[in-house]
Amino acid sequence: MLSSSQSVNCILVPGDLRKVHHIALNVKDMQASRHFYGNILGLHELTGDEVPATLVELVATGKVANFITPDGTILDLFGTPDLTPPDPDPERNFTRxxxxxxxxxxxxxxxxxxxxxxxxxxxxxxxxxxxxxxxxxxxxxxxxxxxxxxxxx
Incomplete structure (x- = not known):
């Protein structure tokens, strides 16, 4: 933590951040989520050579699925079978x-x-x-x- 007497020499300025690279969501039921984002919302699921090299093994084992939004943002779904929100009522916000x-x-x-x-x-x-x-x-x-x-x- 910087004290009030210290200055910051390295800051991000407008334009340094170019775009949202990806959004990652933990999902309980991978098949249901793949159906929802791919078939219902119509997002393209990345397969084969489209899958980022860092995720090939996780995709191959069914632990991750990647979709691309029309503006190029990647949506990563991470299978978390034991996922349970603090409150089962989705009307109550349980994340930031x-x-x-x-x-x-x-x-x-x-x-x-x-x-x-x-x-x-x-x-x-x-x-x-x-x-x-x-x-x-x-x-x-x-x-x-x-x-x-x-x-x-």
């Missing part, structure tokens, strides 16, 4: 992360809500319309909140 939000074209928003409902995914809140756009909040298989949102038309 609140939700993961995906942007969608406004013309596709209603179709996304229909897909969520057709797959009997619990909607936490919404759909809502705000000055900033529309959004719907729902839970992944582990109770982590996901949002699909769009800008106003």
């Amino acid at each position: 992360a609140y939700h993961l939000a995906f942007d969608i074209d406004p013309l596709s928003f209603d179709r996304a809500v229909a897909v969520i409902r057709e797959n009997q995914i619990a909607i936490a809140y919404g759909p809502v319309t705000r000055p900033t756009g529309r959004g719907v909040y729902f839970y992944d298989p582990d109770g982590f909140m996901v949002e699909i949102r769009c800008d106003p038309m």
Whole structure:
């Protein structure tokens, strides 16, 4: 810890951080989560040569699955079969992360809500319309909140 008399010579300045590289989530049921993020949300699962070299063995043994979002951010799912949140009620926040939000074209928003409902995914809140756009909040298989949102038309 620096004292108030010490100066910091090495700081990050705007532009040093370029983008979010990846988001890692612990998941209880890997198959359910792969289905949710791959088949329901339509994210591309990395396979074969697409898998980062550092994760090939973990992917091969089924302990990790990697997806890529449309903007290139990697979503890593780490299988944690013994995972249990401090509270089984997903309405009670049990981590510092609140939700993961995906942007969608406004013309596709209603179709996304229909897909969520057709797959009997619990909607936490919404759909809502705000000055900033529309959004719907729902839970992944582990109770982590996901949002699909769009800008106003």
